[in-house]
Amino acid sequence: MNEYKIFINGNFIEGNGGMGEVINPHDNKVIAKYYIASKEDVDLAVKSARQGFEKWRNTPINKRIRILQNLSKLLQENVDKIAEIESLNVGKPINASKGEILAGINVLDFYIGAINKIMGETIPTLPGLFNYTIREPIGVCALIVPWNYPFMLTMWKISPALACGNSVIIKPASWTPLTAIELAKLCKEAGIPDGVVNVITGPGNTIGSYLVSHEGVDKISFTGETKTGSEIMKLASNTVKRISLELGGKSANIVFEDADIDEAVNGSIWGIFYNSGQSCEARSRLFVQKNIYDKFLSAFLEKTKKIKIGNPILKETQMGPIITRTHLNNVHSIVERGIEEGAKVVYGAKKIETEDLKDGNYYLPTILELESTNNTCFKEEIFGPVVVIMPFETEEEVIELANDSKYGLAGTIWTRDVKRAIRVSSSIRAGSITVNHPLTAIPGLPFGGYKQSGFGRELSLDAIDLFTEKKSVIYKYDENPFNPWNL
Numbered sequence: 001m002n003e004y005k006i007f008i009n010g011n012f013i014e015g016n017g018g019m020g021e022v023i024n025p026h027d028n029k030v031i032a033k034y035y036i037a038s039k040e041d042v043d044l045a046v047k048s049a050r051q052g053f054e055k056w057r058n059t060p061i062n063k064r065i066r067i068l069q070n071l072s073k074l075l076q077e078n079v080d081k082i083a084e085i086e087s088l089n090v091g092k093p094i095n096a097s098k099g100e101i102l103a104g105i106n107v108l109d110f111y112i113g114a115i116n117k118i119m120g121e122t123i124p125t126l127p128g129l130f131n132y133t134i135r136e137p138i139g140v141c142a143l144i145v146p147w148n149y150p151f152m153l154t155m156w157k158i159s160p161a162l163a164c165g166n167s168v169i170i171k172p173a174s175w176t177p178l179t180a181i182e183l184a185k186l187c188k189e190a191g192i193p194d195g196v197v198n199v200i201t202g203p204g205n206t207i208g209s210y211l212v213s214h215e216g217v218d219k220i221s222f223t224g225e226t227k228t229g230s231e232i233m234k235l236a237s238n239t240v241k242r243i244s245l246e247l248g249g250k251s252a253n254i255v256f257e258d259a260d261i262d263e264a265v266n267g268s269i270w271g272i273f274y275n276s277g278q279s280c281e282a283r284s285r286l287f288v289q290k291n292i293y294d295k296f297l298s299a300f301l302e303k304t305k306k307i308k309i310g311n312p313i314l315k316e317t318q319m320g321p322i323i324t325r326t327h328l329n330n331v332h333s334i335v336e337r338g339i340e341e342g343a344k345v346v347y348g349a350k351k352i353e354t355e356d357l358k359d360g361n362y363y364l365p366t367i368l369e370l371e372s373t374n375n376t377c378f379k380e381e382i383f384g385p386v387v388v389i390m391p392f393e394t395e396e397e398v399i400e401l402a403n404d405s406k407y408g409l410a411g412t413i414w415t416r417d418v419k420r421a422i423r424v425s426s427s428i429r430a431g432s433i434t435v436n437h438p439l440t441a442i443p444g445l446p447f448g449g450y451k452q453s454g455f456g457r458e459l460s461l462d463a464i465d466l467f468t469e470k471k472s473v474i475y476k477y478d479e480n481p482f483n484p485w486n487l
Protein backbone atom coordinates (compact mmCIF):
# COMPACT_ATOMS: atom_id res chain seq x y z
CA MET A 1 0.00 0.00 0.00
CA ASN A 2 1.41 3.40 -1.00
CA GLU A 3 2.14 5.76 1.89
CA TYR A 4 2.20 9.45 1.12
CA LYS A 5 4.30 11.83 3.22
CA ILE A 6 3.97 15.53 3.75
CA PHE A 7 6.47 17.78 1.93
CA ILE A 8 8.40 20.41 3.85
CA ASN A 9 11.59 22.21 2.85
CA GLY A 10 12.22 19.84 -0.03
CA ASN A 11 11.87 16.68 2.07
CA PHE A 12 9.10 14.11 2.27
CA ILE A 13 8.59 13.52 5.98
CA GLU A 14 6.23 11.59 8.21
CA GLY A 15 3.70 14.03 9.66
CA ASN A 16 3.16 13.84 13.40
CA GLY A 17 -0.64 14.04 13.36
CA GLY A 18 -1.34 10.35 12.71
CA MET A 19 -2.36 8.69 9.47
CA GLY A 20 -5.36 8.92 7.17
CA GLU A 21 -6.76 6.57 4.55
CA VAL A 22 -7.58 7.42 0.96
CA ILE A 23 -10.66 5.65 -0.35
CA ASN A 24 -11.70 4.78 -3.89
CA PRO A 25 -15.32 5.97 -4.22
CA HIS A 26 -15.97 3.25 -6.80
CA ASP A 27 -15.80 0.45 -4.19
CA ASN A 28 -14.87 2.15 -0.89
CA LYS A 29 -11.60 0.26 -0.71
CA VAL A 30 -8.48 1.89 0.73
CA ILE A 31 -6.04 2.79 -2.05
CA ALA A 32 -3.35 4.61 -0.08
CA LYS A 33 -2.45 5.98 3.32
CA TYR A 34 -1.10 9.41 4.10
CA TYR A 35 0.61 11.10 7.01
CA ILE A 36 -1.32 13.92 8.67
CA ALA A 37 0.51 17.07 9.75
CA SER A 38 0.53 18.20 13.38
CA LYS A 39 0.50 21.87 14.39
CA GLU A 40 4.28 21.62 14.88
CA ASP A 41 4.55 20.38 11.30
CA VAL A 42 2.55 23.42 10.17
CA ASP A 43 5.01 25.65 12.05
CA LEU A 44 7.84 23.90 10.23
CA ALA A 45 6.11 24.32 6.88
CA VAL A 46 5.64 28.04 7.52
CA LYS A 47 9.30 28.43 8.56
CA SER A 48 10.35 26.57 5.43
CA ALA A 49 8.07 28.69 3.23
CA ARG A 50 9.44 31.92 4.76
CA GLN A 51 12.96 30.82 3.81
CA GLY A 52 11.72 29.60 0.44
CA PHE A 53 10.14 32.98 -0.19
CA GLU A 54 13.49 34.78 0.19
CA LYS A 55 15.08 32.34 -2.29
CA TRP A 56 12.31 32.47 -4.88
CA ARG A 57 11.68 36.22 -4.89
CA ASN A 58 15.39 36.71 -5.52
CA THR A 59 15.58 34.12 -8.29
CA PRO A 60 16.10 36.00 -11.60
CA ILE A 61 12.91 35.87 -13.63
CA ASN A 62 14.49 34.04 -16.56
CA LYS A 63 15.58 31.29 -14.18
CA ARG A 64 12.10 31.21 -12.63
CA ILE A 65 10.65 30.81 -16.12
CA ARG A 66 13.06 27.97 -16.97
CA ILE A 67 12.33 26.09 -13.73
CA LEU A 68 8.57 26.37 -14.19
CA GLN A 69 8.96 25.26 -17.82
CA ASN A 70 10.74 22.17 -16.44
CA LEU A 71 7.74 21.57 -14.19
CA SER A 72 5.35 21.93 -17.12
CA LYS A 73 7.38 19.39 -19.11
CA LEU A 74 7.50 16.90 -16.24
CA LEU A 75 3.76 17.25 -15.72
CA GLN A 76 3.14 16.61 -19.42
CA GLU A 77 5.20 13.41 -19.14
CA ASN A 78 3.14 12.31 -16.14
CA VAL A 79 -0.40 13.09 -17.33
CA ASP A 80 -1.49 9.44 -17.45
CA LYS A 81 -0.12 8.63 -14.01
CA ILE A 82 -1.64 11.69 -12.31
CA ALA A 83 -4.95 11.18 -14.13
CA GLU A 84 -5.17 7.59 -12.95
CA ILE A 85 -4.56 8.61 -9.33
CA GLU A 86 -7.17 11.36 -9.65
CA SER A 87 -9.71 8.89 -11.08
CA LEU A 88 -9.08 6.31 -8.37
CA ASN A 89 -9.28 8.91 -5.62
CA VAL A 90 -12.07 11.23 -6.81
CA GLY A 91 -14.10 8.83 -8.95
CA LYS A 92 -13.71 10.95 -12.08
CA PRO A 93 -14.03 9.16 -15.42
CA ILE A 94 -10.49 8.66 -16.72
CA ASN A 95 -11.02 10.81 -19.81
CA ALA A 96 -12.25 13.67 -17.67
CA SER A 97 -9.25 13.30 -15.35
CA LYS A 98 -6.86 13.46 -18.29
CA GLY A 99 -8.61 16.57 -19.59
CA GLU A 100 -8.39 18.22 -16.18
CA ILE A 101 -4.70 17.40 -15.69
CA LEU A 102 -3.97 18.88 -19.13
CA ALA A 103 -6.13 21.90 -18.29
CA GLY A 104 -4.09 22.37 -15.09
CA ILE A 105 -0.87 22.29 -17.12
CA ASN A 106 -2.34 24.84 -19.55
CA VAL A 107 -2.93 27.15 -16.59
CA LEU A 108 0.72 26.79 -15.56
CA ASP A 109 1.82 27.55 -19.13
CA PHE A 110 -0.42 30.63 -19.18
CA TYR A 111 1.22 32.07 -16.05
CA ILE A 112 4.74 31.11 -17.17
CA GLY A 113 4.02 33.30 -20.20
CA ALA A 114 2.95 36.12 -17.88
CA ILE A 115 6.05 36.15 -15.64
CA ASN A 116 8.08 38.63 -17.64
CA LYS A 117 5.06 40.80 -18.35
CA ILE A 118 4.20 41.65 -14.74
CA MET A 119 4.84 45.34 -15.18
CA GLY A 120 4.56 48.57 -13.26
CA GLU A 121 3.43 52.00 -14.38
CA THR A 122 4.66 55.57 -14.41
CA ILE A 123 1.94 57.88 -13.17
CA PRO A 124 1.98 61.66 -13.75
CA THR A 125 2.24 63.36 -10.36
CA LEU A 126 3.27 66.59 -8.56
CA PRO A 127 5.82 68.95 -10.20
CA GLY A 128 9.39 67.90 -9.44
CA LEU A 129 8.37 64.37 -8.49
CA PHE A 130 8.61 61.25 -10.59
CA ASN A 131 6.82 58.03 -9.79
CA TYR A 132 6.95 54.41 -10.79
CA THR A 133 5.13 51.38 -9.46
CA ILE A 134 6.37 47.84 -9.17
CA ARG A 135 4.65 44.56 -8.45
CA GLU A 136 6.17 42.48 -5.67
CA PRO A 137 5.21 39.05 -4.39
CA ILE A 138 3.13 39.00 -1.20
CA GLY A 139 5.10 36.31 0.67
CA VAL A 140 3.93 32.97 2.00
CA CYS A 141 0.63 31.88 0.43
CA ALA A 142 -1.58 29.19 1.95
CA LEU A 143 -3.40 27.45 -0.90
CA ILE A 144 -6.44 25.61 0.39
CA VAL A 145 -8.02 23.28 -2.10
CA PRO A 146 -11.31 21.30 -2.13
CA TRP A 147 -11.80 17.68 -3.17
CA ASN A 148 -13.78 18.07 -6.37
CA TYR A 149 -10.93 19.11 -8.73
CA PRO A 150 -7.89 18.42 -6.54
CA PHE A 151 -5.14 18.68 -9.14
CA MET A 152 -6.65 21.29 -11.43
CA LEU A 153 -7.57 23.73 -8.66
CA THR A 154 -4.13 23.32 -7.09
CA MET A 155 -2.70 24.36 -10.46
CA TRP A 156 -5.07 27.36 -10.60
CA LYS A 157 -3.47 28.58 -7.38
CA ILE A 158 0.16 27.45 -7.44
CA SER A 159 0.76 28.72 -11.00
CA PRO A 160 0.08 32.44 -10.44
CA ALA A 161 1.49 32.27 -6.89
CA LEU A 162 4.87 30.94 -8.09
CA ALA A 163 4.86 33.06 -11.25
CA CYS A 164 4.63 36.16 -9.07
CA GLY A 165 7.54 35.03 -6.84
CA ASN A 166 5.67 33.79 -3.75
CA SER A 167 6.29 30.63 -1.79
CA VAL A 168 3.36 28.31 -1.06
CA ILE A 169 1.94 25.86 1.42
CA ILE A 170 -0.65 23.66 -0.26
CA LYS A 171 -3.32 22.08 1.92
CA PRO A 172 -5.37 19.61 -0.11
CA ALA A 173 -8.72 18.31 1.12
CA SER A 174 -8.46 15.31 3.45
CA TRP A 175 -10.42 13.08 1.06
CA THR A 176 -8.11 13.82 -1.87
CA PRO A 177 -4.51 14.53 -0.85
CA LEU A 178 -2.67 12.39 -3.41
CA THR A 179 -2.15 14.50 -6.52
CA ALA A 180 -0.87 17.51 -4.53
CA ILE A 181 1.87 15.25 -3.15
CA GLU A 182 2.60 13.88 -6.63
CA LEU A 183 2.90 17.49 -7.79
CA ALA A 184 5.40 18.20 -4.97
CA LYS A 185 7.62 15.36 -6.24
CA LEU A 186 7.71 16.93 -9.69
CA CYS A 187 8.32 20.43 -8.26
CA LYS A 188 11.45 19.06 -6.59
CA GLU A 189 12.57 17.29 -9.75
CA ALA A 190 11.99 20.46 -11.77
CA GLY A 191 14.48 22.35 -9.61
CA ILE A 192 12.14 24.56 -7.58
CA PRO A 193 14.29 25.51 -4.58
CA ASP A 194 13.57 23.79 -1.26
CA GLY A 195 10.97 25.58 0.83
CA VAL A 196 9.24 27.30 -2.10
CA VAL A 197 6.57 24.60 -2.37
CA ASN A 198 5.33 22.75 0.73
CA VAL A 199 2.39 20.37 1.08
CA ILE A 200 0.72 19.60 4.38
CA THR A 201 -2.32 17.40 4.87
CA GLY A 202 -4.89 17.30 7.63
CA PRO A 203 -8.41 18.19 8.62
CA GLY A 204 -9.65 21.66 7.76
CA ASN A 205 -11.02 22.43 11.20
CA THR A 206 -7.70 21.81 12.96
CA ILE A 207 -4.73 22.00 10.62
CA GLY A 208 -6.49 24.26 8.10
CA SER A 209 -7.65 26.70 10.80
CA TYR A 210 -4.20 26.75 12.35
CA LEU A 211 -2.58 27.47 8.97
CA VAL A 212 -4.94 30.31 8.06
CA SER A 213 -4.48 31.93 11.49
CA HIS A 214 -0.70 31.62 11.40
CA GLU A 215 1.29 34.83 11.77
CA GLY A 216 3.84 33.63 9.24
CA VAL A 217 1.26 33.30 6.43
CA ASP A 218 0.65 36.43 4.36
CA LYS A 219 -2.03 35.37 1.92
CA ILE A 220 -4.78 32.76 1.71
CA SER A 221 -6.20 31.53 -1.53
CA PHE A 222 -9.18 29.35 -0.68
CA THR A 223 -11.62 27.33 -2.73
CA GLY A 224 -14.42 25.53 -0.97
CA GLU A 225 -17.79 25.96 0.66
CA THR A 226 -19.19 29.39 1.40
CA LYS A 227 -19.54 28.48 5.09
CA THR A 228 -15.83 27.60 5.30
CA GLY A 229 -14.88 30.73 3.36
CA SER A 230 -16.73 32.89 5.84
CA GLU A 231 -14.96 31.14 8.74
CA ILE A 232 -11.60 31.68 7.03
CA MET A 233 -12.34 35.40 6.62
CA LYS A 234 -12.79 35.63 10.38
CA LEU A 235 -9.62 33.64 11.14
CA ALA A 236 -7.58 35.66 8.65
CA SER A 237 -8.77 38.99 10.01
CA ASN A 238 -6.63 38.85 13.17
CA THR A 239 -3.47 39.23 11.15
CA VAL A 240 -5.07 41.15 8.25
CA LYS A 241 -4.06 38.58 5.66
CA ARG A 242 -4.81 39.05 2.00
CA ILE A 243 -7.53 36.59 1.00
CA SER A 244 -9.25 35.45 -2.13
CA LEU A 245 -12.24 33.14 -1.97
CA GLU A 246 -13.77 30.89 -4.62
CA LEU A 247 -16.93 29.55 -3.02
CA GLY A 248 -20.16 27.71 -3.72
CA GLY A 249 -22.72 28.16 -6.46
CA LYS A 250 -26.25 27.43 -7.65
CA SER A 251 -25.99 28.50 -11.23
CA ALA A 252 -28.88 29.15 -13.59
CA ASN A 253 -29.24 27.58 -17.02
CA ILE A 254 -31.84 29.35 -19.17
CA VAL A 255 -33.27 27.86 -22.35
CA PHE A 256 -35.27 30.27 -24.53
CA GLU A 257 -37.82 29.10 -27.07
CA ASP A 258 -35.60 30.05 -30.04
CA ALA A 259 -32.65 27.93 -28.84
CA ASP A 260 -31.22 24.98 -30.76
CA ILE A 261 -32.99 22.46 -28.56
CA ASP A 262 -30.75 19.51 -29.27
CA GLU A 263 -27.60 21.47 -28.44
CA ALA A 264 -29.26 22.98 -25.37
CA VAL A 265 -30.23 19.51 -24.11
CA ASN A 266 -26.70 18.13 -24.60
CA GLY A 267 -25.08 21.18 -23.05
CA SER A 268 -27.49 21.28 -20.11
CA ILE A 269 -26.86 17.61 -19.33
CA TRP A 270 -23.09 18.14 -19.37
CA GLY A 271 -23.51 21.40 -17.44
CA ILE A 272 -25.05 19.64 -14.46
CA PHE A 273 -23.88 16.03 -14.56
CA TYR A 274 -20.16 16.50 -15.39
CA ASN A 275 -18.12 15.34 -12.36
CA SER A 276 -21.37 13.88 -10.96
CA GLY A 277 -22.62 17.41 -10.31
CA GLN A 278 -19.77 18.06 -7.89
CA SER A 279 -18.77 21.31 -9.54
CA CYS A 280 -19.06 24.77 -8.07
CA GLU A 281 -20.32 26.11 -11.40
CA ALA A 282 -22.74 23.20 -12.03
CA ARG A 283 -25.85 24.53 -13.80
CA SER A 284 -28.16 23.13 -11.15
CA ARG A 285 -31.21 25.35 -11.77
CA LEU A 286 -32.68 24.82 -15.22
CA PHE A 287 -35.30 27.26 -16.54
CA VAL A 288 -37.05 26.45 -19.81
CA GLN A 289 -39.47 28.74 -21.70
CA LYS A 290 -43.03 27.49 -21.46
CA ASN A 291 -43.81 26.71 -25.08
CA ILE A 292 -40.81 24.40 -25.51
CA TYR A 293 -40.87 23.05 -21.95
CA ASP A 294 -42.51 19.65 -22.62
CA LYS A 295 -40.44 18.98 -25.71
CA PHE A 296 -37.23 19.99 -23.95
CA LEU A 297 -37.97 17.97 -20.80
CA SER A 298 -38.75 14.79 -22.70
CA ALA A 299 -35.48 15.04 -24.70
CA PHE A 300 -33.55 15.97 -21.53
CA LEU A 301 -34.97 12.91 -19.76
CA GLU A 302 -34.31 10.52 -22.65
CA LYS A 303 -30.68 11.63 -23.01
CA THR A 304 -30.04 11.69 -19.24
CA LYS A 305 -31.02 8.02 -19.17
CA LYS A 306 -28.29 7.33 -21.73
CA ILE A 307 -25.39 8.67 -19.61
CA LYS A 308 -22.88 5.84 -19.12
CA ILE A 309 -22.45 5.49 -15.37
CA GLY A 310 -19.76 3.18 -14.06
CA ASN A 311 -16.23 2.45 -12.96
CA PRO A 312 -14.27 5.66 -13.59
CA ILE A 313 -11.20 3.82 -14.77
CA LEU A 314 -13.06 2.48 -17.86
CA LYS A 315 -12.70 4.65 -20.94
CA GLU A 316 -16.40 4.55 -21.84
CA THR A 317 -17.57 5.86 -18.44
CA GLN A 318 -19.15 9.31 -18.53
CA MET A 319 -20.32 9.68 -14.92
CA GLY A 320 -18.63 8.17 -11.87
CA PRO A 321 -19.54 7.89 -8.20
CA ILE A 322 -19.92 10.58 -5.56
CA ILE A 323 -16.80 11.28 -3.54
CA THR A 324 -17.75 9.51 -0.25
CA ARG A 325 -20.56 7.52 1.31
CA THR A 326 -21.17 10.41 3.70
CA HIS A 327 -21.55 12.88 0.86
CA LEU A 328 -23.78 10.44 -1.05
CA ASN A 329 -26.07 10.29 1.99
CA ASN A 330 -26.05 14.12 2.26
CA VAL A 331 -27.07 14.45 -1.38
CA HIS A 332 -29.85 11.93 -0.96
CA SER A 333 -31.21 13.53 2.20
CA ILE A 334 -31.38 16.98 0.54
CA VAL A 335 -33.25 15.40 -2.38
CA GLU A 336 -35.67 13.73 0.03
CA ARG A 337 -36.27 17.04 1.80
CA GLY A 338 -36.94 18.69 -1.56
CA ILE A 339 -39.46 15.98 -2.42
CA GLU A 340 -41.23 16.43 0.94
CA GLU A 341 -41.41 20.15 0.15
CA GLY A 342 -43.17 19.48 -3.17
CA ALA A 343 -40.55 18.60 -5.81
CA LYS A 344 -41.75 16.07 -8.37
CA VAL A 345 -39.26 13.35 -9.35
CA VAL A 346 -38.86 13.17 -13.13
CA TYR A 347 -35.91 10.80 -12.88
CA GLY A 348 -33.50 9.42 -10.30
CA ALA A 349 -33.59 10.44 -6.63
CA LYS A 350 -32.10 7.04 -5.82
CA LYS A 351 -28.79 5.44 -5.01
CA ILE A 352 -27.63 2.92 -7.63
CA GLU A 353 -27.60 -0.54 -6.14
CA THR A 354 -26.87 -2.79 -9.11
CA GLU A 355 -24.49 -5.69 -8.44
CA ASP A 356 -21.49 -4.06 -10.16
CA LEU A 357 -21.86 -0.65 -8.49
CA LYS A 358 -23.48 -1.32 -5.12
CA ASP A 359 -20.18 -1.11 -3.18
CA GLY A 360 -19.54 2.37 -4.52
CA ASN A 361 -21.19 5.74 -3.92
CA TYR A 362 -23.28 5.85 -7.08
CA TYR A 363 -26.35 8.05 -7.47
CA LEU A 364 -28.69 8.27 -10.42
CA PRO A 365 -28.66 11.56 -12.30
CA THR A 366 -31.68 13.23 -10.78
CA ILE A 367 -34.21 15.58 -12.36
CA LEU A 368 -36.67 17.32 -10.03
CA GLU A 369 -39.53 19.43 -11.34
CA LEU A 370 -40.46 22.42 -9.19
CA GLU A 371 -43.57 24.58 -9.05
CA SER A 372 -42.19 26.90 -6.42
CA THR A 373 -38.79 28.35 -5.60
CA ASN A 374 -39.59 27.78 -1.94
CA ASN A 375 -37.77 24.45 -1.93
CA THR A 376 -34.47 23.37 -0.39
CA CYS A 377 -33.37 21.91 -3.74
CA PHE A 378 -33.82 25.33 -5.37
CA LYS A 379 -31.90 27.18 -2.67
CA GLU A 380 -29.10 24.94 -1.43
CA GLU A 381 -25.96 23.88 -3.24
CA ILE A 382 -26.48 20.08 -3.35
CA PHE A 383 -23.12 19.29 -4.93
CA GLY A 384 -24.34 16.09 -6.52
CA PRO A 385 -26.01 15.02 -9.80
CA VAL A 386 -29.27 16.82 -9.12
CA VAL A 387 -30.97 19.44 -11.26
CA VAL A 388 -34.20 21.32 -10.62
CA ILE A 389 -36.25 22.34 -13.65
CA MET A 390 -38.96 25.01 -13.92
CA PRO A 391 -40.86 26.63 -16.79
CA PHE A 392 -40.93 30.41 -17.30
CA GLU A 393 -42.84 32.74 -19.60
CA THR A 394 -41.00 36.04 -19.98
CA GLU A 395 -37.45 37.33 -20.00
CA GLU A 396 -38.14 39.52 -16.95
CA GLU A 397 -39.48 36.55 -15.01
CA VAL A 398 -36.47 34.34 -15.75
CA ILE A 399 -33.98 37.06 -14.86
CA GLU A 400 -35.69 37.34 -11.49
CA LEU A 401 -35.57 33.55 -11.04
CA ALA A 402 -31.90 33.37 -12.03
CA ASN A 403 -30.96 36.09 -9.56
CA ASP A 404 -33.03 34.54 -6.77
CA SER A 405 -29.97 32.97 -5.10
CA LYS A 406 -27.40 33.91 -2.50
CA TYR A 407 -24.78 32.65 -4.96
CA GLY A 408 -23.48 34.24 -8.16
CA LEU A 409 -20.83 32.09 -9.76
CA ALA A 410 -21.99 31.30 -13.30
CA GLY A 411 -24.95 31.15 -15.66
CA THR A 412 -25.81 29.93 -19.14
CA ILE A 413 -28.23 31.24 -21.75
CA TRP A 414 -29.42 29.25 -24.77
CA THR A 415 -30.83 31.48 -27.53
CA ARG A 416 -30.27 32.43 -31.16
CA ASP A 417 -31.21 36.04 -30.45
CA VAL A 418 -27.98 38.01 -29.92
CA LYS A 419 -29.73 41.06 -28.49
CA ARG A 420 -31.55 38.95 -25.95
CA ALA A 421 -28.32 37.12 -25.01
CA ILE A 422 -26.61 40.45 -24.33
CA ARG A 423 -29.61 41.82 -22.37
CA VAL A 424 -29.96 38.74 -20.19
CA SER A 425 -26.22 38.23 -19.62
CA SER A 426 -25.90 41.78 -18.37
CA SER A 427 -28.84 41.28 -15.99
CA ILE A 428 -27.59 38.12 -14.28
CA ARG A 429 -25.48 38.77 -11.19
CA ALA A 430 -22.76 36.16 -11.69
CA GLY A 431 -19.03 36.03 -12.49
CA SER A 432 -19.21 34.02 -15.73
CA ILE A 433 -22.05 33.85 -18.25
CA THR A 434 -21.89 31.49 -21.20
CA VAL A 435 -24.08 31.68 -24.27
CA ASN A 436 -24.99 28.49 -26.16
CA HIS A 437 -22.41 26.32 -24.32
CA PRO A 438 -21.53 25.59 -20.69
CA LEU A 439 -17.69 25.99 -20.53
CA THR A 440 -16.43 28.53 -18.01
CA ALA A 441 -13.04 27.35 -16.75
CA ILE A 442 -10.72 28.44 -19.56
CA PRO A 443 -7.13 29.61 -18.92
CA GLY A 444 -6.86 33.32 -19.55
CA LEU A 445 -10.50 34.07 -18.76
CA PRO A 446 -11.44 35.40 -15.31
CA PHE A 447 -13.24 32.94 -13.05
CA GLY A 448 -14.84 33.88 -9.75
CA GLY A 449 -17.99 34.81 -7.95
CA TYR A 450 -20.45 37.59 -7.21
CA LYS A 451 -22.40 37.62 -3.93
CA GLN A 452 -21.71 34.66 -1.61
CA SER A 453 -19.78 32.81 -4.33
CA GLY A 454 -16.71 34.70 -3.18
CA PHE A 455 -14.36 37.37 -4.50
CA GLY A 456 -11.18 37.59 -6.53
CA ARG A 457 -10.72 36.24 -10.05
CA GLU A 458 -8.54 33.23 -10.85
CA LEU A 459 -7.42 31.74 -14.18
CA SER A 460 -6.76 35.12 -15.79
CA LEU A 461 -4.24 37.95 -15.54
CA ASP A 462 -6.46 39.24 -12.70
CA ALA A 463 -4.82 36.60 -10.49
CA ILE A 464 -1.59 38.62 -10.72
CA ASP A 465 -3.38 41.18 -8.53
CA LEU A 466 -4.26 38.43 -6.06
CA PHE A 467 -0.64 37.33 -5.63
CA THR A 468 1.24 40.64 -5.69
CA GLU A 469 1.50 43.86 -3.75
CA LYS A 470 1.83 47.12 -5.65
CA LYS A 471 4.59 49.41 -4.49
CA SER A 472 4.71 53.08 -5.44
CA VAL A 473 8.21 54.62 -5.59
CA ILE A 474 8.31 58.44 -5.60
CA TYR A 475 11.50 60.29 -6.60
CA LYS A 476 12.23 63.97 -6.19
CA TYR A 477 14.17 65.45 -9.10
CA ASP A 478 13.30 69.09 -8.34
CA GLU A 479 16.45 71.20 -7.81
CA ASN A 480 14.81 73.24 -5.00
CA PRO A 481 15.66 71.78 -1.58
CA PHE A 482 12.84 70.08 0.30
CA ASN A 483 12.25 72.31 3.35
CA PRO A 484 8.51 72.99 3.82
CA TRP A 485 8.95 74.39 7.37
CA ASN A 486 11.78 76.73 6.43
CA LEU A 487 14.00 75.15 9.10
Ligand code: NAD
Binds near residue numbers: 145280409454
Ligand atom coordinates in the same frame (compact mmCIF):
# COMPACT_ATOMS: atom_id res chain seq x y z
P1 NAD B 1 -14.77 22.64 2.18
O1 NAD B 1 -15.05 24.09 2.42
O2 NAD B 1 -15.34 21.66 3.13
O3 NAD B 1 -13.18 22.36 2.19
C1 NAD B 1 -12.30 23.02 1.30
C2 NAD B 1 -10.91 23.00 1.89
O4 NAD B 1 -10.88 23.80 3.07
C3 NAD B 1 -10.43 21.61 2.34
O5 NAD B 1 -9.04 21.50 2.06
C4 NAD B 1 -10.69 21.64 3.82
O6 NAD B 1 -9.88 20.75 4.54
C5 NAD B 1 -10.35 23.09 4.16
N1 NAD B 1 -10.97 23.63 5.37
C6 NAD B 1 -12.16 23.28 5.94
N2 NAD B 1 -12.36 24.02 7.05
C7 NAD B 1 -11.30 24.86 7.18
C8 NAD B 1 -10.96 25.88 8.10
N3 NAD B 1 -11.73 26.17 9.15
N4 NAD B 1 -9.79 26.55 7.93
C9 NAD B 1 -9.01 26.27 6.87
N5 NAD B 1 -9.28 25.31 5.96
C10 NAD B 1 -10.41 24.63 6.10
O7 NAD B 1 -15.20 22.36 0.68
P2 NAD B 1 -15.20 20.97 -0.09
O8 NAD B 1 -16.34 20.16 0.44
O9 NAD B 1 -13.82 20.39 -0.10
O10 NAD B 1 -15.50 21.44 -1.58
C11 NAD B 1 -16.77 21.67 -2.08
C12 NAD B 1 -17.11 23.14 -2.08
O11 NAD B 1 -16.14 23.86 -2.82
C13 NAD B 1 -18.44 23.44 -2.75
O12 NAD B 1 -19.14 24.39 -2.00
C14 NAD B 1 -18.02 24.05 -4.08
O13 NAD B 1 -18.97 24.88 -4.69
C15 NAD B 1 -16.78 24.76 -3.72
N6 NAD B 1 -15.95 24.99 -4.89
C16 NAD B 1 -15.86 26.27 -5.41
C17 NAD B 1 -15.13 26.51 -6.56
C18 NAD B 1 -15.03 27.89 -7.14
O14 NAD B 1 -14.14 28.11 -7.94
N7 NAD B 1 -15.88 28.82 -6.79
C19 NAD B 1 -14.47 25.44 -7.19
C20 NAD B 1 -14.59 24.15 -6.64
C21 NAD B 1 -15.33 23.96 -5.48
